[in-house]
Amino acid sequence: MIKIPLLKDHHNHFFTYSALNNAIDLFNVNAKDIALKTISEQQNPKMTIAKGWFDTYYNFAQTDINRFPPLIIINNSLHKYLFNKAAAEIIKLDFPEWVKNNNNQNWVEKNLMQIISYISRFYKFNKDDYETALNILLAKGVYFASDMFVTDTAIIDFLSENSQNKRTEIWTSPNLFPKLNNKQKSVCKGVKIFTDGALGAYTAAIKNYKINSNPILTHTNTELSQKIEQLLDFNTGIAIHCIGDIAIEQTITCLENHKNRLGKYPVRLEHAQFITKKQAFKAKDLGLTLSMQPNFNMDSIIYSDRLDKEYCKANNPFRMLIDDASFIPGKDLILGSDGMPTGIEGCIQQSIFPPIPEQKLSLDEFVSAYCIDNTKYGHIEIEIDQLKKKIISRIIFKNNLQY
Ligand SMILES: [Zn+2]
Missing domain, CATH: 3.10.310 (Diaminopimelate Epimerase; Chain A, domain 1)
Structure with a gap:
């Protein structure tokens, strides 16, 4: 049995999912x-x-x-x-x-x-639901979960008045951010934009699908480059959703246009599922952080109806990113779940025994990229059965933790 710390989910939609708990x-x-x-x-x-x-x-x-x-x-x-x-x-x-x-x-x-x-917003934010949601998180082995897109100012105000909050961080929309006051801005890690769709809706921008699809780039190159310029003026973090190789290529090209302005605040590529080796080297060069989800390793199986063999193999190429492009787990390679699903069960099996060998993470890499740095509030017991290629996890946590 191995003890690992509780999870820090770098890409979740904590408040949205909490509202949708009902x-x-x-x-x-x-x-x-x-x-x-x-x-x-x-x-x-x-x-x-x-x-x-x-x-x-x-x-x-x-x-x-x-x-x-x-x-x-x-x-x-x-x-x-x-x-x-x-x-x-x-x-x-x-x-x-x-x-x-x-x-x-x-x-x-x-x-x-x-x-x-x-x-x-059909479910109004309130403090009790927030605390319940944090307890649900803990029971899933998660101490900390981000929300990549909060536009409800009731939540932003609540967080700015509860500065002891250490269990969530929020990102917001580029439309709302300039309208916030400084106190509200200070609780936002940054702003998030989208450059393509998702595999579930056949809209992630990859070169080819096996079946009828509608790959979408949400911006032209000029539009995206201008958007990035505008976001850099905000002096905050930037998170860019890009799943397909085409969207990643466009994002990197546009970021290169502003190369000398990068580095002050984190710029993250969210998902980056089909990042190629060439793109990975460029991303490393630009100092970007890859924010990825090992639970999406399974897309290579569940979306094999729409992805051809090459794309199934190219999904979440963690070995290439770490071994060849020198991304460092916990530093510029961070992990989360996107809430699909949230928790240790949905990710540990797929990280250690993934469907595609390229996707494998060592337990040390997993802990560096996906866990908090202490076991004060609880821990997760992991048993690895190498023969059956199965992982059993047990979550040990303290009840009624303060946020
Ligand atoms: Zn997301």
């Missing part, structure tokens, strides 16, 4: 009839929200969902949304563009964070 969870559902039964048993007459839907397994027709009271269904990737007629009537009142454009994936990708923020 939503129906379809994560473990793999058939439409079960999904519909689950929704009908747990519906809320005002607005029912269901998350964790995998369109790899099943799809909904409008006729399936129109018989329910207001209902929004969120794809597990958070990049695809469905709502019924009754929900459309409500959404129309304060977010009519979404109703008009929900079938336009291009628009959805560009307005993703507005959509997620809008949905999570």
Whole structure:
């Protein structure tokens, strides 16, 4: 048995997921009839929200969902949304563009964070839910979780008034950041932008998919370069979502245009799942941090319906990043979950015994890139069965921890 510290999840959506803790969870559902039964048993007459839907397994027709009271269904990737007629009537009142454009994936990708923020606001932020959510985190082996996109100023104000908070950090939108006062700005680690979509919605910008797809770059090169220039003026961190090799290439090219302005604040590439060796060397050269998710190693299996063999193999190439491009776990290679799912169970097995050998991390590398630096508040016991290639983990933690 080996003891490791609790996790520090560098890329999560802690507040959004906390709000959505109350939503129906379809994560473990793999058939439409079960999904519909689950929704009908747990519906809320005002607005029912269901998350964790995998369109790899099943799809909904409008006729399936129109018989329910207001209902929004969120794809597990958070990049695809469905709502019924009754929900459309409500959404129309304060977010009519979404109703008009929900079938336009291009628009959805560009307005993703507005959509997620809008949905999570059906649940008002309060301190009790926050504390409950922190306890849920602990039970999953996570001491610290970031939220990559907070636009609810109630949360920002709460954090700036509770400066002892050591268990979360937040990033915000480039639209909101300049409007914040200095106190509010000081609790934001930085701002986050998107350059492509996601594999779950067939919109991550990779060169080719096996099946019908819609790879999306949310900016032209000129637009992205200008955007980066504007973000550098904010004097804060910058997190750039880029999953596909095309989006990573574009991001690196645009960052190179501002090379002499980089280095003062962290610039992170989020996901970087299909980063090539050439891109990795350039990213290292520019001093970028790669913020990656070993739980997405599994995409090589679950998305083999859409990814060809070469892409399945190229997903999360941790060995190349560490051994060849000299990224250092915990320094410029940091790990998180994106909340899909949050916790030790979803990542340790895939890190030590990944589906693709290139994805393997040693336990030391895992701890450096994914754990806090002490065991004051608890720890995780790990048993590695080399023969069965299985990991058993047990979480030991102190109850009722203060935040
Ligand atoms: Zn994310």
